[in-house]
Amino acid sequence: xxxxxxxxxxxxxxxxxxxxxxxxxxxxxxxxxxxxxxxxxxxxxxxxxxxxxxxxxxxxxxxxxxxxxxxxxxxxxxxxxxxxxxxxxxxxxxxxxxxxxxxxxxxxxxxxxxxxxxxxxxxxxxxxxxxxxxxxxxxxxxxxxxxxxxxxxxxxxxxxxxxxxxxxxxxxxxxxxxxxxxxxxxxxxxxxxxxxxxxxxxxxxxxxxxxxxxxxxxxxxxxxxxxxxxxxxxxxxxxxxxxxxxxxxxxxxxxxxxxxxxxxxxxxxxxxxxxxxxxxxxxxxxxxxxxxx
Amino acid sequence: xxxxxxxxxxxxxxxxxxxxxxxxxxxxxxxxxxxxxxxxxxxxxxxxxxxxxxxxxxxxxxxxxxxxxxxxxxxxxxxxxxxxxxxxxxxxxxxxxxxxxxxxxxxxxxxxxxxxxxxxxxxxxxxxxxxxxxxxxxxxxxxxxxxxxxxxxxxxxxxxxxxxxxxxxxxxxxxxxxxxxxxxxxxxxxxxxxxxxxxxxxxxxxxxxxxxxxxxxxxxxxxxxxxxxxxxxxxxxxxxxxxxxxxxxxxxxxxxxxxxxxxxxxxxxxxxxxxxxxxxxxxxxxxxxxxxxxxxxxxxxxxxxxxxxxxx
Numbered sequence: 001x002x003x004x005x006x007x008x009x010x011x012x013x014x015x016x017x018x019x020x021x022x023x024x025x026x027x028x029x030x031x032x033x034x035x036x037x038x039x040x041x042x043x044x045x046x047x048x049x050x051x052x053x054x055x056x057x058x059x060x061x062x063x064x065x066x067x068x069x070x071x072x073x074x075x076x077x078x079x080x081x082x083x084x085x086x087x088x089x090x091x092x093x094x095x096x097x098x099x100x101x102x103x104x105x106x107x108x109x110x111x112x113x114x115x116x117x118x119x120x121x122x123x124x125x126x127x128x129x130x131x132x133x134x135x136x137x138x139x140x141x142x143x144x145x146x147x148x149x150x151x152x153x154x155x156x157x158x159x160x161x162x163x164x165x166x167x168x169x170x171x172x173x174x175x176x177x178x179x180x181x182x183x184x185x186x187x188x189x190x191x192x193x194x195x196x197x198x199x200x201x202x203x204x205x206x207x208x209x210x211x212x213x214x215x216x217x218x219x220x221x222x223x224x225x226x227x228x229x230x231x232x233x234x235x236x237x238x239x240x241x242x243x244x245x246x247x248x249x250x251x252x253x254x255x256x257x258x259x260x261x262x263x264x265x266x267x268x269x270x271x272x273x274x275x276x277x278x279x280x281x282x283x284x285x286x287x288x289x290x291x292x293x
Numbered sequence: 294x295x296x297x298x299x300x301x302x303x304x305x306x307x308x309x310x311x312x313x314x315x316x317x318x319x320x321x322x323x324x325x326x327x328x329x330x331x332x333x334x335x336x337x338x339x340x341x342x343x344x345x346x347x348x349x350x351x352x353x354x355x356x357x358x359x360x361x362x363x364x365x366x367x368x369x370x371x372x373x374x375x376x377x378x379x380x381x382x383x384x385x386x387x388x389x390x391x392x393x394x395x396x397x398x399x400x401x402x403x404x405x406x407x408x409x410x411x412x413x414x415x416x417x418x419x420x421x422x423x424x425x426x427x428x429x430x431x432x433x434x435x436x437x438x439x440x441x442x443x444x445x446x447x448x449x450x451x452x453x454x455x456x457x458x459x460x461x462x463x464x465x466x467x468x469x470x471x472x473x474x475x476x477x478x479x480x481x482x483x484x485x486x487x488x489x490x491x492x493x494x495x496x497x498x499x500x501x502x503x504x505x506x507x508x509x510x511x512x513x514x515x516x517x518x519x520x521x522x523x524x525x526x527x528x529x530x531x532x533x534x535x536x537x538x539x540x541x542x543x544x545x546x547x548x549x550x551x552x553x554x555x556x557x558x559x560x561x562x563x564x565x566x567x568x569x570x571x572x573x574x575x576x577x578x579x580x581x582x583x584x585x586x587x588x589x590x591x592x593x594x595x596x597x598x599x600x601x602x603x604x605x
Contacts, residue, residue, distance in 0.1 A: 071355075071356075118383060119383075119384070125354070126351075126354075126383070127378070127382055127383050129378075130374060130378050133347055133374075133375065133378055133379055135347075136343075136344050136347030136348050136351070136375075136379075137347045137348070137350050137351040137354075137379055138351060139344075139347075139348050139351060140347065140348040140349060140350060140351015140352040140353070140354065140355070140357075141351045141352075141354055141355055142351075143336075143348065143351070143352060144351070144352050144354075144355030144356070144357055145355070147313075147333060147334075147357070148355070166343075167343045167344060167347065167375075170341040170343060170344035171344050171347070171348070173339070173341070174338060174339075174341065174344055174348065177339075
């Protein structure tokens, strides 16, 4: 039952938030290293969901790396598949995959694509990449749980720009109509998309209100605030009979100051000078990026 | 054909609790018995085909066997990327059922006609395609689809399709069916245009032209052996399809003949770079779009005159 997953406030106090913060910092460093050595990737889009993934995987999701296909497992779907490296690093942290595989990222023949593939890696629940697909796909999983009267829950992270896809809103209507309170969506609301601010391209404001009007139970959180995320996920379902929406206010590029909130970094790698600054910000040793094949 | 399909899904649902019937706000009345018997396993997505297919893929990921049913064009074109990425790329066990394919929705106009679906579906890796010719075969391919672990597209007409088979015929996935024997010329066809073709073939027979008629209830995987045998025997092939001649049955036949170095001449009857034209009865639509038995007969005669060296 959903209640048994709930985290009480007293329990949050017992959770070692510092350990989660340290894990987030470590995950960010590994993402940076993997993408820079791999020669490409969506760094800032990965950085904005690090705390969300850390809290979900470490404290919320009932998943077992030793039994990744357990039919009663919670499901996590990364609908914004371009943040694949964040997912890969998290799967390595959790023991779903060998961390050494991360070194193959960006090399020809790797199983770590620029977008995740459910047939290649344990722990990946959906092959995403084209936006507006993982979100409705996750509803099929949540609906199957309802039909089978199973207690597993489904979590899906989607990008804010992704919400410009019409398929997102077809799915939003459907989940509310079906009362999928076993489904939790998290919007990585970093307010940037590839070319510019969402507000300058096609605005989604008022974001939270839109979802409320679509019949979802909505909570807004600072997506980098670990206790706030724990608190939000600890209160699931927010309202019985409604799908759950966590609008997570995040910073694209969070952790590297010159990257934060600057659209141009959507798919760009730092030059050697910028690399030094970035490593300093992330608290890691300087990276040496050699010539690539 | 529609009722045969729905009755088959009803029977399948009775045998396997994983079977689900999905619709995008269609099937009024005809689904009543199914809805009464399996209310939880009937899911109406409203007018949202793309969402229906993504959700179907998610359901299949959890072991469900969804049969997603709607108007063929809306299914195969509106939801194409969902079929490609969510169903085929992820190798999900989803059945896609397109109703009113070709111009079965005769007077509803070209937005409701579908003459592209075979071409679109066949280029998707792992997709099996069935195009039954009558209600009995529609039932058989529905059962066959449930046996296949993977994506299947079923191309259907609407209601009121005439019977083609007089008796119960065994159905074999991937096998062409010979509906008339002959050595003068081969007609290769598929789906619900078969009764029209058969009527042409019978008339030709009465006139002394014996046509070998091959019907493909399975369009993919394609029975190459049956085609090559027909090509060897007759040297002349006419493809007839209620579909664009590009990429559909005529396209497949041409590819197979060329690939195997067959010397057979192949002509294609179908829609040539245009949308279905006109509003009228289904019979009138076939005539107006070049696919009546009269026009099939005329194509056969000119093809045979061509071979015999007379001007066509």
